[in-house]
Amino acid sequence: VTQPKTSGSxxxxxxxxxxxxxxxxxxxxxxxxxxxxxxxxxxxxYQERFAAAGFSPDRLRSLDDxxxxxYLTRQEWMDGQAARxxxxxxxxxxxxxxxxxxxxxGTTGKEPLRALDSRKDWAWAGEMWCYGMWAMGVRxxxxxxxxxxxxxxxxxWGLHYGLEKLGALVIPGGAxxxxxxxxxxADFGATVVASTPTYxxxxxxxxxxxxxxxxxxxxxxxxxxxxxxxPETKRLxxxxxxxxxxxxxxxxxxxxxxxFECAHQPGGAxxxxxxxxxxxxDPESGAPTPYGEMGERVVTSFGRSMIPLIxxxxxxxxxxxxxxxxxCGRTFDIYEGGVLGRADDMKLVRGTNVYPRAIxxxxxxxxxxxxxxxxxxxxxIRDEICLRVELHDQLRTAxxxxxxxxxxxxxxxxxxxxxxxxxxxxxxxxxxxxELKARRLVDER
Amino acid sequence: MIMANDLLGRELTTDEAAILxxxxxxxxxxxxxxxxxxxxxxxxxxxxxxxxxxxxLALTYEHLLDHEV
Numbered sequence: 001v002t003q004p005k006t007s008g009s010x011x012x013x014x015x016x017x018x019x020x021x022x023x024x025x026x027x028x029x030x031x032x033x034x035x036x037x038x039x040x041x042x043x044x045x046y047q048e049r050f051a052a053a054g055f056s057p058d059r060l061r062s063l064d065d066x067x068x069x070x071y072l073t074r075q076e077w078m079d080g081q082a083a084r085x086x087x088x089x090x091x092x093x094x095x096x097x098x099x100x101x102x103x104x105x106g107t108t109g110k111e112p113l114r115a116l117d118s119r120k121d122w123a124w125a126g127e128m129w130c131y132g133m134w135a136m137g138v139r140x141x142x143x144x145x146x147x148x149x150x151x152x153x154x155x156x157w158g159l160h161y162g163l164e165k166l167g168a169l170v171i172p173g174g175a176x177x178x179x180x181x182x183x184x185x186a187d188f189g190a191t192v193v194a195s196t197p198t199y200x201x202x203x204x205x206x207x208x209x210x211x212x213x214x215x216x217x218x219x220x221x222x223x224x225x226x227x228x229x230x231p232e233t234k235r236l237x238x239x240x241x242x243x244x245x246x247x248x249x250x251x252x253x254x255x256x257x258x259x260f261e262c263a264h265q266p267g268g269a270x271x272x273x274x275x276x277x278x279x280x281x282d283p284e285s286g287a288p289t290p291y292g293e294m295g296e297r298v299v300t301s302f303g304r305s306m307i308p309l310i311x312x313x314x315x316x317x318x319x320x321x322x323x324x325x326x327x328c329g330r331t332f333d334i335y336e337g338g339v340l341g342r343a344d345d346m347k348l349v350r351g352t353n354v355y356p357r358a359i360x361x362x363x364x365x366x367x368x369x370x371x372x373x374x375x376x377x378x379x380x381i382r383d384e385i386c387l388r389v390e391l392h393d394q395l396r397t398a399x400x401x402x403x404x405x406x407x408x409x410x411x412x413x414x415x416x417x418x419x420x421x422x423x424x425x426x427x428x429x430x431x432x433x434x435e436l437k438a439r440r441l442v443d444e445r
Numbered sequence: 446m447i448m449a450n451d452l453l454g455r456e457l458t459t460d461e462a463a464i465l466x467x468x469x470x471x472x473x474x475x476x477x478x479x480x481x482x483x484x485x486x487x488x489x490x491x492x493x494x495x496x497x498x499x500x501x502l503a504l505t506y507e508h509l510l511d512h513e514v
Contacts, residue, residue: 013501023453030452119514123493305508
């Protein structure tokens with residue numbers, strides 16, 4: 001068998017992944033100028049918004065001038081779709097120039113956002129995944145199983161195409177039961193598995209139940225939920241699989257990932273800064289947030305020609321830290337802890353802020369827990385919060401539960417200003433399971 | 446015409462100049478309307494991937510919708 005020819009570089013794109021920061025900013029500015037000119041010349045949305053803001057691309061002198069540009073919000077995107085169905089006012093041309101259509105997952109119950117890609121746009125989407133896969137050590141010859149349903153939701157579609165280009169053998173999991181997927185992972189000797197964090201745990205559990213050996217898997221690629229960077233969840237996944245787990249995050253609005261965790265696992269994920277500008281701002285004031293402080297991600301992407309994306313308010317909460325927190329040699333800054341949650345995830349319960357990520361972090365510190373759900377409800381005039389827990393089969397004993405319930409109750413209260421969480425044991429199989437974007441917080445108020 | 450410098454103002458290496466030349470040739474061919482459908486489609490697809498190569502080397506950056514790519 002001929003060995004694949006690769007340079008041995010640890011970087012997919014060595015020249016740009018290791019640029020001195022000043023050069024990286026020069027590159028970003030050149031691309032930003034091009035993209036703003038492109039949008040101003042061709043996109044009805046940006047023509048209107050730039051005119052209203054009194055912005056002209058020829059006024060871009062430095063990256064700081066980016067702040068002169070108006071934000072783009074999801075609401076504006078959706079308003080455009082409603083005003084000019086089906087694709088809205090952002091696209092620079094009609095669908096005949098596109099080769100793909102993808103939508104958001106629709107898990108929030110909102111109207112899905114529709115996005116078009118040209119040939120080049122789609123080739124770029126796969127390219128971004130290659131940055132991440134190479135950084136995680138995926139190489140030609142790897143056998144990669146995508147535990148993904150392949151619908152109109154963009155999910156791992158870009159990963160599939162990126163891996164084909166990289167030269168890995170891609171196995172599309174498709175719409176089939178978990179038991180069959182487990183069997184395929186083992187039978188085909190997958191060395192890499194991609195799934196959401198929630199589903200990675202379910203696969204591992206199912207393999208244990210079936211007695212299937214998954215020891216050939218050395219890498220688990222996580223995406224779709226913030227849990228990929230919650231240390232307790234990640235550790236659990238790594239223990240279950242006996243493999244390294246790496247986080248990524250992407251969004252339909254840019255068609256691909258914007259960050260990836262490298263093999264050094266620095267406690268966060270590198271931003272793909274030669275293809276995007278990621279600002280972090282105060283969600284209320286819009287003021288820039290310094291390194292180390294939490295704020296909202298605002299993304300400008302250089303990838304899509306069909307739909308320019310300039311200063312898009314993502315609602316994602318992040319903490320950016322300098323690139324040198326990681327010793328991998330990349331000069332791309334890092335989102336510490338990945339995506340920390342959504343700005344609208346936070347719930348107020350009797351005056352206390354409750355974040356799903358914080359709860360998951362505590363619950364996943366107890367490997368006895370199989371699945372959980374957080375229920376918010378009202379009793380007379382008082383808000384209540386209840387954690388419902390399912391245990392793994394082999395751990396479900398009368399002796400275990402009181403000790404675990406007490407520990408969870410105490411840890412949750414300690415992390416939430418003494419808030420009294422009810423903790424309940426759920427019947428086996430009573431709680432919903434997820435393949436995409438788990439939604440474990442149910443607000444019935 | 447092949448540019449002498451990359452987007453950072455650095456002089457192109459021999460390899461970079463060769464890669465950029467391939468890209469520009471693909472662009473020229475993809476713009477033609479007299480090629481067989483299969484030839485044109487495959488060249489446009491190749492151009493979409495060649496753009497990743499020149500973009501990844503910071504040699505050039507542009508959108509290609511006018512080339513149906």
